[in-house]
Amino acid sequence: MGSLASEKTVIGWAAKDASGVLSPYTYTLRKTEAEDVVVKVLYCGICHTDIHQTKNHLGMSNYPMVPGHEVVGEVIEVGPEVSRFRPGDVVGAGVIVGCCRTCQPCKADVEQYCNKRIWSYNDVYTDGKPTQGGFASSMIVNQKFAVKIPTGLAPEQAAPLLCAGVTVYSPLKHYGLMTPGLRGAILGLGGVGHMGVKVAKAMGHHVTVISSSDKKKAEAMDHLGADAYLVSSDAAQMAAAADSLDYIIDTVPVFHPLEPYLSLLKLDGKLILMGVINEPLKFVSPMVMLGRKSITGSFIGSMTETQEVLEFCVEKGLTSTIEIVKMDYVNKAIERLERNDVSSKDQQLIMGSRSGKSSPKVSSMENNHKEPFIIGVAGGAASGKTTVCDIITQQLHGQQIIESFYYGLSEKKVSQVQGYNFDHPDAFDTERLLSCLKSLKCGNEANIPNYDFKTYEKVFPERKVSPSDVIILEGILVFHDPRLRELMNMKLFVDTDADVRLAQRIHRDTVEKGRAVTVVLEQYYKFVKPSFEDFIAPTKKYADIIIPWGRNNKVAIDLIVQHIHTKLGQHDICKFYSNLYVIQSTFQIRGMLTIIRDANTSKHDFIFYADRLIRLVVENGLGHLPFKEKQVKTPTGAVYTGVEFCREKLCGISVIRSGESMENALRACCKGIKIGKILIHKDAEEGEQLIYQHLPKDIAERHVLLLDPILATGNSAVQAISLMLERGVQESNIIFLNLISAPEGIHAVCKKFPRIRIITSEIELGLNDECHVIPGMGEFGDRYFGTV
Ligand SMILES: NC(=O)C1=CN([C@@H]2O[C@H](COP(=O)(O)OP(=O)(O)OC[C@H]3O[C@@H](n4cnc5c(N)ncnc54)[C@H](OP(=O)(O)O)[C@@H]3O)[C@@H](O)[C@H]2O)C=CC1
Numbered sequence: 001m002g003s004l005a006s007e008k009t010v011i012g013w014a015a016k017d018a019s020g021v022l023s024p025y026t027y028t029l030r031k032t033e034a035e036d037v038v039v040k041v042l043y044c045g046i047c048h049t050d051i052h053q054t055k056n057h058l059g060m061s062n063y064p065m066v067p068g069h070e071v072v073g074e075v076i077e078v079g080p081e082v083s084r085f086r087p088g089d090v091v092g093a094g095v096i097v098g099c100c101r102t103c104q105p106c107k108a109d110v111e112q113y114c115n116k117r118i119w120s121y122n123d124v125y126t127d128g129k130p131t132q133g134g135f136a137s138s139m140i141v142n143q144k145f146a147v148k149i150p151t152g153l154a155p156e157q158a159a160p161l162l163c164a165g166v167t168v169y170s171p172l173k174h175y176g177l178m179t180p181g182l183r184g185a186i187l188g189l190g191g192v193g194h195m196g197v198k199v200a201k202a203m204g205h206h207v208t209v210i211s212s213s214d215k216k217k218a219e220a221m222d223h224l225g226a227d228a229y230l231v232s233s234d235a236a237q238m239a240a241a242a243d244s245l246d247y248i249i250d251t252v253p254v255f256h257p258l259e260p261y262l263s264l265l266k267l268d269g270k271l272i273l274m275g276v277i278n279e280p281l282k283f284v285s286p287m288v289m290l291g292r293k294s295i296t297g298s299f300i301g302s303m304t305e306t307q308e309v310l311e312f313c314v315e316k317g318l319t320s321t322i323e324i325v326k327m328d329y330v331n332k333a334i335e336r337l338e339r340n341d342v343s344s345k346d347q348q349l350i351m352g353s354r355s356g357k358s359s360p361k362v363s364s365m366e367n368n369h370k371e372p373f374i375i376g377v378a379g380g381a382a383s384g385k386t387t388v389c390d391i392i393t394q395q396l397h398g399q400q401i402i403e404s405f406y407y408g409l410s411e412k413k414v415s416q417v418q419g420y421n422f423d424h425p426d427a428f429d430t431e432r433l434l435s436c437l438k439s440l441k442c443g444n445e446a447n448i449p450n451y452d453f454k455t456y457e458k459v460f461p462e463r464k465v466s467p468s469d470v471i472i473l474e475g476i477l478v479f480h481d482p483r484l485r486e487l488m489n490m491k492l493f494v495d496t497d498a499d500v501r502l503a504q505r506i507h508r509d510t511v512e513k514g515r516a517v518t519v520v521l522e523q524y525y526k527f528v529k530p531s532f533e534d535f536i537a538p539t540k541k542y543a544d545i546i547i548p549w550g551r552n553n554k555v556a557i558d559l560i561v562q563h564i565h566t567k568l569g570q571h572d573i574c575k576f577y578s579n580l581y582v583i584q585s586t587f588q589i590r591g592m593l594t595i596i597r598d599a600n601t602s603k604h605d606f607i608f609y610a611d612r613l614i615r616l617v618v619e620n621g622l623g624h625l626p627f628k629e630k631q632v633k634t635p636t637g638a639v640y641t642g643v644e645f646c647r648e649k650l651c652g653i654s655v656i657r658s659g660e661s662m663e664n665a666l667r668a669c670c671k672g673i674k675i676g677k678i679l680i681h682k683d684a685e686e687g688e689q690l691i692y693q694h695l696p697k698d699i700a701e702r703h704v705l706l707l708d709p710i711l712a713t714g715n716s717a718v719q720a721i722s723l724m725l726e727r728g729v730q731e732s733n734i735i736f737l738n739l740i741s742a743p744e745g746i747h748a749v750c751k752k753f754p755r756i757r758i759i760t761s762e763i764e765l766g767l768n769d770e771c772h773v774i775p776g777m778g779e780f781g782d783r784y785f786g787t788v
C-alpha cells in the first residue's frame with residue numbers, strides 16, 4: 001500500500017483537437033481512492049475506436065484527450081480496500097472504468113451495458129475530473145475494472161484481448177455460439193477481426209474471413225488458420241457462399257451495405273455488428289425475414305468475461321498478432337490503422353514498454369527506460385565488419401546481432417543449393433529481423449535465430465538477446481530495407497577494397513571451411529560480386545560513417561565509440577533529433593539550475609545565476625557557427641593549429657520580453673552584434689500572434705541566434721522561426737538558444753524545422769494542463785525583470 005495523499009502528475013499523449021494528432025501532454029491523475037490501483041503502463045493497444053474518439057467521428061469528443069483502452073501495466077500502489085491486487089501484479093484495464101453498480105445490467109454482471117458507464121477516456125469520473133486513457137505513463141483504476149493478467153500470457157500479448165479479444169468472445173458466448181463445428185465468418189480483418197478468427201478457431205469453428213481485398217488472404221489462411229477467404233467485391237465467390245454461415249462478426253468501421261452479408265447467413269443466422277458507424281444502416285426487411293435472420297450488436301464484454309477470455313487464451317495457447325511500436329510512433333500508427341495499412345502479419349499495433357527496464361515512450365514520458373542505441377554495420381562479405389563490431393561491442397558492452405536471419409531452405413532448394421544466392425535480399429527474413437529489433441528497441445528480449453549452413457535450416461534453441469544500451473546489428477544487407485534503417489541510430493559502412501575482400505574470403509573458405517578455391521571463386525563471380533554491386537554497394541550512401549578498412553582503422557573506431565558514449569549520456573530525445581544539443585551537465589550547471597528553479601530564490605540571485613547560465617548557453621551556441629582552421633605562432637615560437645570564426649554575418653533575435661534577458665550575454669561574447677526583436681502575443685482565443693518585429697534588413701544573409709530562455713509549447717518559436725524563413729534566412733543558419741526545453745516544444749520545433757539547431761541546458765518533464773513547463777522555473781521574464 002502506498003501513500004494516497006497527493007495527485008500524481010503524469011505524461012500522456014493527447015489529441016488536442018479533432019485533427020486527432022497526439023502530442024505529449026502533462027496532467028494530474030485523480031486522487032487514489034480506497035479501492036483504486038495505480039498502474040504503471042507497460043503496453044497499450046491501439047483500437048479503431050481510438051480514431052473514432054480522437055477524430056470526433058461521434059461528435060462527442062472533449063479535448064485534451066489521452067486515448068488508449070487496451071492497457072496492460074504493473075500495479076505500483078493500491079488503496080487500503082483493494083483486496084484483489086498487490087503491487088507488482090500485472091493487470092489489464094479496458095474500455096470501461098466505472099458503472100452505477102445498482103442497475104439491472106450491473107446486477108447481472110454485464111456492467112458494460114450500464115447507462116451510467118464511465119469510459120476509460122473522453123468521459124468524466126465521479127470526482128468531476130476528465131478520464132484519460134492508457135497512452136500515458138500511469139493510470140488509476142478501480143479494482144473492479146482491472147483484470148489479472150494470468151501467468152502464461154505475456155503482458156504485450158494480453159493488451160489486444162482487453163478490448164478486441166473480449167469483444168468477439170462475449171457475443172459468441174452470449175448467443176450460444178461456442179459449440180464446435182459452427183460455421184462463422186469474420187468481416188474485416190483488422191484488430192478485432194484477427195482476434196475473431198483466432199477465438200472462433202479456438203472454439204472449433206469453421207472460419208471464413210470476408211475482406212475488402214485479397215491482400216490478406218495468405219495471412220488469414222496460413223497464419224491465422226482461417227478455413228476460407230472471401231473477397232467481398234467478388235460476386236461469384238459471395239454467391240457460392242450463400243446460406244452457409246451460422247454467424248458473421250462484422251467489424252467494418254465504416255458504412256457498408258448489409259445485404260451481401262445477410263445473404264450468406266443460414267436459417268437463424270446472426271449478423272453481429274461490432275463496428276461503430278455513425279450513419280443509418282441499410283437493408284430491406286425480407287433479407288432478415290426470409291430466413292429468420294438477426295442483425296444484432298454487442299459491446300465489448302463484462303469484466304468477468306474479460307478475465308475469462310484471458311484464461312481462455314492461456315488454455316488454448318492462443319496468442320494475439322501484434323506489432324510493437326514506440327510511443328512516439330503513435331501518430332504514424334494511427335494513420336496506418338486508418339488507411340487499413342497494418343501488415344496482415346501484425347494485426348494489432350501496440351505501444352509498448354517493459355516492466356521497469358524500459359518504456360517505449362519518448363523522453364517526455366515518465367520512465368526509466370533508455371531506448372537502446374542501435375548501430376547498423378554493413379559492408380561486403382569478408383570486409384572486416386565482424387572485427388569492427390567486436391571492437392565496438394567490447395568497448396561499449398553492447399549486444400551483437402549478426403544477420404543470421406536466413407530463410408530455411410526447402411528440400412528442393414537444398415538439392416540445388418549451389419544455385420542459391422545467399423547474398424540476395426530475398427534470402428533474408430527481414431520481417432523477422434524487424435520484429436526482433438523493434439522488440440529490443442522497446443526494451444524487450446528478442447530471440448535471434450541460429451542458422452546451420454550445413455543443413456540450411458534454422459536451428460533451435462534460438463539465441464536470446466536481452467535489452468541493452470547498445471545493440472550492434474551486423475550484416476551485408478542491413479541497410480537494404482528502409483524500415484530497418486529507420487530503427488538505427490547510427491549506420492556504419494565498412495569499406496574494403498574488392499581484392500582484399502576476395503583474398504579474405506578465399507582464406508576463410510579454404511582454410512577454415514575446407515572448400516576448394518575453384519568453388520569459392522565460382523560462388524564469388526556468380527553471386528557475391530554481382531550482389532555486392534547490385535545491393536550492398538548502393539546502400540553505402542545511407543551510412544553516417546564510411547570506415548575505410550583493409551587494415552584495422554583504430555582511429556575511426558575510437559572516434560565512433562567516443563561519439564556513442566556522448567550520445568548515450570544524453571537525454572533520449574537527443575537521439576531522435578540530431579539537431580538538439582543539451583550542454584554537458586556538470587554539478588556547477590545543475591547547481592545554477594537548482595537556484596533558478598527554486599521559487600524562494602531572491603530576485604538578485606535569480607538574475608545572477610540566470611546570467612551565468614545564459615552565458616554558458618550562448619558560448620555553447622557560438623560553438624555551432626562555422627569555423628575554419630587557423631595557425632598562430634605562440635610567444636614561445638611554436639605553431640599552434642587552431643580555428644577561427646568564419647566571419648560570416650551574425651545577429652541575435654530576442655523574443656520579447658524574456659529573450660531580452662539573454663542579450664547582454666550575447667553582446668559580451670560578440671562585440672557590436674546586431675540584435676533584433678520579435679514580440680509575440682499569446683491570446684487564449686486567437687493563439688499566438690506576431691505583434692512587433694524589428695529585424696536587421698540583411699537578416700537573410702546572417703546566421704541568427706534566436707534568444708528565448710524557455711521553450712514550452714514551441715508555438716512562439718515556430719512563429720519566430722517562420723518569420724525569419726519568410727525573410728529569407730536559411731533554416732540551417734538559425735540556432736535557437738534557451739535554458740530549458742519541454743519535449744512538446746522540441747517536437748514542435750524540430751519536426752517543423754529539422755535543420756535548425758536547438759541549444760539548451762536541460763530538458764523538462766513536460767507541460768501541465770496550463771501549458772506551463774514542469775518542473776520549470778516560473779515566469780522567467782517576471783522573475784528576471786522583477787515585475788512580480
Ligand atoms: N462493439 C464493440 O464493443 C467494439 C467495437 N469496436 C469497433 O470495431 C471497429 C473495428 O475496430 P478495429 O478492428 O480496431 O479496426 P481496424 O481498423 O483494425 O479493422 C477494421 C477492418 O475493417 C475493414 N475495412 C473495410 N473498409 C474499411 C475502411 N474504409 N477503413 C478501415 N477499415 C476498413 C478492414 O479489413 P479488410 O482489409 O479485411 O477489409 C480493416 O482491417 C471500429 O469501428 C471500432 O470502433 C472496437 C472494439 C469494440
Ligand SMILES: O=C/C=C/c1ccc(O)c(O)c1
Nearest residue numbers: 047049058095163276299300
Ligand atoms: O472499442 C470499444 C468501444 C466501442 C464502442 C461501441 C459503441 C459506441 O457507441 C462507442 O462509442 C464505442
